Amino acid sequence: MSARGAAGARPASMRAACAPVIAAAVRSHPDVITAGADGQALFGPVICADPRRYVEAGIAETNLVAMAAGLARTGWRPVVGAMAPFLIRRAYEQLRLDVSLPGLPIVLLGVGGGLSYGPLGPTHHAVDDIALMSALPRMDIYCPADATDAAHVLRACLPPGRPAYIRLTAREDPPVIDPGEPGDVRAVRTLRAGRDALVLATGRCVAEALAAAEHCAGAGLDVAVAAVTCLRPFPVEQVHKLARDYPLVVTAEEAAGPGGLGDRVATAVGGPPARVTRLCVDNRYPPVGTHEELLAFYGVDRSAITSALTRTLIRKGDHEDPV
Numbered sequence: 001m002s003a004r005g006a007a008g009a010r011p012a013s014m015r016a017a018c019a020p021v022i023a024a025a026v027r028s029h030p031d032v033i034t035a036g037a038d039g040q041a042l043f044g045p046v047i048c049a050d051p052r053r054y055v056e057a058g059i060a061e062t063n064l065v066a067m068a069a070g071l072a073r074t075g076w077r078p079v080v081g082a083m084a085p086f087l088i089r090r091a092y093e094q095l096r097l098d099v100s101l102p103g104l105p106i107v108l109l110g111v112g113g114g115l116s117y118g119p120l121g122p123t124h125h126a127v128d129d130i131a132l133m134s135a136l137p138r139m140d141i142y143c144p145a146d147a148t149d150a151a152h153v154l155r156a157c158l159p160p161g162r163p164a165y166i167r168l169t170a171r172e173d174p175p176v177i178d179p180g181e182p183g184d185v186r187a188v189r190t191l192r193a194g195r196d197a198l199v200l201a202t203g204r205c206v207a208e209a210l211a212a213a214e215h216c217a218g219a220g221l222d223v224a225v226a227a228v229t230c231l232r233p234f235p236v237e238q239v240h241k242l243a244r245d246y247p248l249v250v251t252a253e254e255a256a257g258p259g260g261l262g263d264r265v266a267t268a269v270g271g272p273p274a275r276v277t278r279l280c281v282d283n284r285y286p287p288v289g290t291h292e293e294l295l296a297f298y299g300v301d302r303s304a305i306t307s308a309l310t311r312t313l314i315r316k317g318d319h320e321d322p323v
Contacts, residue, residue, distance in 0.1 A: 011175065012146065016147065032078075035078055035079075055067065105161050108165045118289055118290050119290060127256050129165075145202070149227070150166070188239055195224070200252075205252035215302065216306060237268075
């Protein structure tokens with residue numbers, strides 16, 4: 001699989017990539033309906049084509065989720081979109097009792113997951129969304145790597161058959177997935193081969209990991225990079241099989257640790273704790289800054305990944321055999 005998307009591809013928006021996928025699902029499936037909290041950017045094509053298939057809740061996320069649950073109970077299959085920090089935190093009780101508990105077929109699109117709303121400050125950051133959604137039984141969780149990946153995940157989840165949360169960024173992201181060969185979004189996809197170490201990354205950190213691997217190559221270190229988009233159901237056996245070939249595994253995620261990629265990989269890999277180095281958002285409120293500045297603040301950017309790799313591998317010297 002290509003590690004850099006289509007040749008010459010530019011950064012692209014996940015929202016823009018998902019909008020036509022949603023519109024196509026509405027056209028093809030008469031029981032798919034959309035609902036949003038100020039969701040014109042995401043559901044614009046649906047609103048223009050058939051406004052009866054879109055319900056605007058305004059900035060009232062609790063009502064939005066409760067309404068979607070009611071629609072699902074009457075035979076509709078809702079696709080819901082809102083800003084991630086407000087969709088998850090404000091409506092958490094409704095997500096738990098109205099969606100997760102009965103296992104209703106609702107796809108939830110959280111825009112601005114992680115730190116991508118950086119300049120808007122802590123009110124708009126959603127680094128705890130994965131942890132919160134991981135606490136809900138029956139909820140599938142996806143963290144796409146780029147716009148191509150986001151559209152592919154959404155196609156795999158439509159029409160809704162079970163609860164699913166898809167984290168979308170708010171900005172344009174570097175392309176890392178080949179549109180012509182996106183692979184299985186529920187599987188681990190190796191984007192760069194290597195022998196000395198393995199980086200398992202999710203979301204925007206996939207692009208950061210690829211950049212770090214290229215930098216390490218200049219120091220003579222051969223680092224593999226794999227994208228993990230599906231956090232639940234987690235591909236435990238595949239991760240275990242892949243990781244056993246490497247003396248060092250680094251995980252990188254733009255999310256708080258509990259229930260995230262690092263936790264899941266450490267459980268899947270087993271063995272000595274030193275084999276897995278986890279890079280994630282720690283327990284601090286961030287300053288206001290750009291997306292890139294906040295990735296660096298939390299130590300989950302390309303520089304931090306490079307440091308984690310070189311610090312461990314160079315200290316080991318002649319690389320040890322896999323455990």
